[in-house]
Amino acid sequence: MSYRILITEPIVDSVIEKLEEHYEVVVGTRGQYSDEETLVQAIPEFDALLPMLSCPVTERVLRAGSRLKIVANHAVGYNNIDVEAARQEGVKVANTPGVLSESSADCAMALMLAVARKIVDAQQFLYDGKFDGWDPLAFLGMELNDKTLGIFGMGRIGTAVARRARAFGMHITYHNRSRVDEETEQKLEAEFIPELDTLVEQADVLSLNCPLTDETHHAIDAGMLERMPDHALLINTARGPVVDEAALAEALHNGTIGGAGLDVFEEEPEVHPDLLSAPNCVLTPHIASATHETRKAIGMLAANAIIGVLEGTPDEEIPNLIQD
Numbered sequence: 001m002s003y004r005i006l007i008t009e010p011i012v013d014s015v016i017e018k019l020e021e022h023y024e025v026v027v028g029t030r031g032q033y034s035d036e037e038t039l040v041q042a043i044p045e046f047d048a049l050l051p052m053l054s055c056p057v058t059e060r061v062l063r064a065g066s067r068l069k070i071v072a073n074h075a076v077g078y079n080n081i082d083v084e085a086a087r088q089e090g091v092k093v094a095n096t097p098g099v100l101s102e103s104s105a106d107c108a109m110a111l112m113l114a115v116a117r118k119i120v121d122a123q124q125f126l127y128d129g130k131f132d133g134w135d136p137l138a139f140l141g142m143e144l145n146d147k148t149l150g151i152f153g154m155g156r157i158g159t160a161v162a163r164r165a166r167a168f169g170m171h172i173t174y175h176n177r178s179r180v181d182e183e184t185e186q187k188l189e190a191e192f193i194p195e196l197d198t199l200v201e202q203a204d205v206l207s208l209n210c211p212l213t214d215e216t217h218h219a220i221d222a223g224m225l226e227r228m229p230d231h232a233l234l235i236n237t238a239r240g241p242v243v244d245e246a247a248l249a250e251a252l253h254n255g256t257i258g259g260a261g262l263d264v265f266e267e268e269p270e271v272h273p274d275l276l277s278a279p280n281c282v283l284t285p286h287i288a289s290a291t292h293e294t295r296k297a298i299g300m301l302a303a304n305a306i307i308g309v310l311e312g313t314p315d316e317e318i319p320n321l322i323q324d
C-alpha cells in the first residue's frame with residue numbers, strides 16, 4: 001500500500017515532485033486547510049501531513065488522523081501544532097530549523113533599515129510627485145551605527161541578525177532563556193541581559209526573534225512599550241502574538257516609541273486597523289523566509305522528515321524532528 005501525503009497548499013514544485021517519487025500526494029488549494037474542521041474531515045485518509053504555519057493542527061485534527069504518522073510543518077515555528085497531543089497520539093512532528101535563518105535575518109535588517117531611514121514614506125513622497133529637489137531637512141532618520149540593538153531570542157535567527165547588525169556598527173545586547181556559548185558572545189561582542197525589561201529599556205532597536213510560547217505571548221505589552229525609549233524602533237519577524245498589537249498601535253500613535261517594522265501580526269491575515277494608520281511603520285505580509293533558496297530548502301527539509309519517518313529511519317537520524 002502506498003502512503004498518502006497531504007500538502008495543504010501549493011509549495012515549490014521540486015518538493016512536491018520529490019514526495020511524488022515515493023508516495024501518492026494530494027496538494028490542497030491556497031488556504032483550503034486553514035480551518036480546523038476541513039483538516040479534521042480530510043486527515044483520516046493521510047499518513048503524513050505537510051501543513052503551512054497557518055493550519056491549526058489541533059488535538060481534534062491529530063485524534064482524527066487515525067493513519068497519521070508525521071506532521072512536518074512548512075516552517076521553523078510550530079505554534080500551530082499541538083505537540084503534546086501529537087506525542088499522545090504517537091504522531092511525530094518536524095519543523096525546519098536552520099534553513100531560513102539567513103533569509104529571516106535579511107528581512108529583519110530590511111525592516112530595520114526601512115523604518116530607521118523612512119524608506120517607504122520617502123518612496124511614497126516621490127511617487128506622489130512631491131520631490132522638488134534635495135532637501136536638507138526632509139526624511140531625517142536614525143543612524144544604526146553606534147546604536148544598541150536588543151535581540152529577544154538569540155537562537156539561529158537572532159544570531160544571524162546580530163551578525164548583520166555588527167556590520168552596521170551596532171552594539172549587540174540580547175535576552176534569551178539561556179546564555180549563548182562564550183565563543184558566539186565574543187565573536188558578536190554580544191552582552192547577555194538577564195532581564196527582558198532591562199533589554200527593552202536600553203535598546204535603540206528591539207528585534208523579536210523568539211518562538212511563540214505561553215511565556216512569550218504578549219511579552220511586549222503596554223508596560224514594556226512604555227519602557228522603550230521614545231525614539232526606539234520595534235522589529236518583529238517572529239510571531240505576531242509576542243506583541244500586544246493594540247497596545248503597539250497606541251504606542252505608535254502616541255509617540256511612546258519611534259517606529260515599528262512588522263512582518264507578523266496577531267490575527268493573520270488581519271492587521272489591526274490602528275496599525276495601518278500608525279506613523280513610522282513598515283508592514284510586510286509574513287515574508288521573512290520568502291526567498292527562492294529558502295522556500296525550496298524548507299520544503300525539502302519537511303519532505304525529508306516525512307520520507308525518513310515513513311521509511312522507518314531512526315528518530316535520531318532525522319535532524320528536524322521535535323523531540324520535546
Ligand code: GLV
Binds near residue numbers: 238289
Ligand atoms: C516562518 O514564520 C517560520 O516559522 O518558518
